[in-house]
Amino acid sequence: MTSFEGAYSYIDSHTAGHPTRVILSGIPDLKGDTVKEKRMDFERRFDHLRTTLLHEPRGHAAMVGLIPVPSKIADFGAIFISSYVYLGMCGHGTIGYAKTLAHTGAICREMGDQFTLETPAGVVTVHLHWRDDGSLENVSLRNVPAFMGVQGLTVDVPGVGEITSDILYSGMWYAMVDARQAGLSLGPDHASKALDIGWRIKTAIAAATKDNPLIAGDPAPSVLFYEEHAHDRARHFLVLAPNKFDRSPCGTGTCARLAQLLIRGQLKPDETYYAENIFGVGFMANLYAKTTQEGRDGYEVVILGSAYITSQGTLFLEKEDPLSRGFLSQ
Numbered sequence: 001m002t003s004f005e006g007a008y009s010y011i012d013s014h015t016a017g018h019p020t021r022v023i024l025s026g027i028p029d030l031k032g033d034t035v036k037e038k039r040m041d042f043e044r045r046f047d048h049l050r051t052t053l054l055h056e057p058r059g060h061a062a063m064v065g066l067i068p069v070p071s072k073i074a075d076f077g078a079i080f081i082s083s084y085v086y087l088g089m090c091g092h093g094t095i096g097y098a099k100t101l102a103h104t105g106a107i108c109r110e111m112g113d114q115f116t117l118e119t120p121a122g123v124v125t126v127h128l129h130w131r132d133d134g135s136l137e138n139v140s141l142r143n144v145p146a147f148m149g150v151q152g153l154t155v156d157v158p159g160v161g162e163i164t165s166d167i168l169y170s171g172m173w174y175a176m177v178d179a180r181q182a183g184l185s186l187g188p189d190h191a192s193k194a195l196d197i198g199w200r201i202k203t204a205i206a207a208a209t210k211d212n213p214l215i216a217g218d219p220a221p222s223v224l225f226y227e228e229h230a231h232d233r234a235r236h237f238l239v240l241a242p243n244k245f246d247r248s249p250c251g252t253g254t255c256a257r258l259a260q261l262l263i264r265g266q267l268k269p270d271e272t273y274y275a276e277n278i279f280g281v282g283f284m285a286n287l288y289a290k291t292t293q294e295g296r297d298g299y300e301v302v303i304l305g306s307a308y309i310t311s312q313g314t315l316f317l318e319k320e321d322p323l324s325r326g327f328l329s330q
Contacts, residue, residue, distance in 0.1 A: 055326025089171025091251015198239025
């Protein structure tokens with residue numbers, strides 16, 4: 001008889017190609033009054049579960065996980081974990097979570113068309129767009145405010161040259177880089193090249209911003225390459241690590257990109273922005289409201305996207321497994 005030391009039920013979905021693994025059971029109770037405090041407790045005591053549940057052989061480098069937790073201030077709470085870092089907010093993951101809640105019957109059309117979700121970055125509002133048959137068609141979410149952190153930062157990148165970017169926050173930090181600066185054309189055939197160049201740029205930006213009081217203590221800004229098709233639409237490719245890119249156009253990154261366009265006057269406040277991934281699947285983004293964020297202009301952005309259930313099951317942790325903590329291949 002097989003002996004297990006852990007079993008974790010889950011539902012996998014993808015949002016514009018990027019996975020969300022919602023862990024439904026097996027996570028110990030977490031300490032803290034807020035979702036951010038619970039995230040810190042998980043990181044402090046149970047980080048080994050992050051690698052077990054997301055890394056190979058049960059997952060892969062691009063896997064993103066979501067752990068539902070109770071919230072005292074919102075309808076639901078969620079911790080976002082990834083194969084490398086902890087996320088303050090995750091747009092594609094929030095859309096995937098809404099789809100998972102609908103799939104399990106935790107939400108339905110009769111219960112209404114929105115809910116609130118407490119994340120480590122703050123409370124977001126999730127709007128549900130139901131079909132006539134009661135299934136969930138797509139999801140729009142109003143993100144935490146985006147704002148400019150560093151405008152026009154120039155770094156010298158080995159093997160690439162000088163790269164200039166704006167760095168914005170929208171739940172995570174993003175460095176906006178015009179793909180043409182790096183000599184890139186964004187498409188499936190160029191993903192490896194974009195990963196290599198993007199990681200070099202990310203490393204240089206991390207070194208240049210490590211002492212910035214706005215960014216210090218947070219994960220380094222990820223590089224969001226954009227390839228403009230028109231003033232209101234572009235293809236996105238987000239570099240997260242040497243072997244990891246966001247398969248979606250990046251939900252929170254799209255919020256940051258819209259904020260950048262508004263700040264630079266390249267998009268009007270009433271215009272819609274269309275972001276697509278390298279497979280042509282996209283998000284729509286609109287400005288909900290302009291706010292003040294700690295003395296800075298903040299932009300509350302709504303993004304619209306769809307998620308799809310891909311699998312449901314149980315992850316087992318056998319006692320004698322020599323790779324119980326998982327591994328990542330480069």
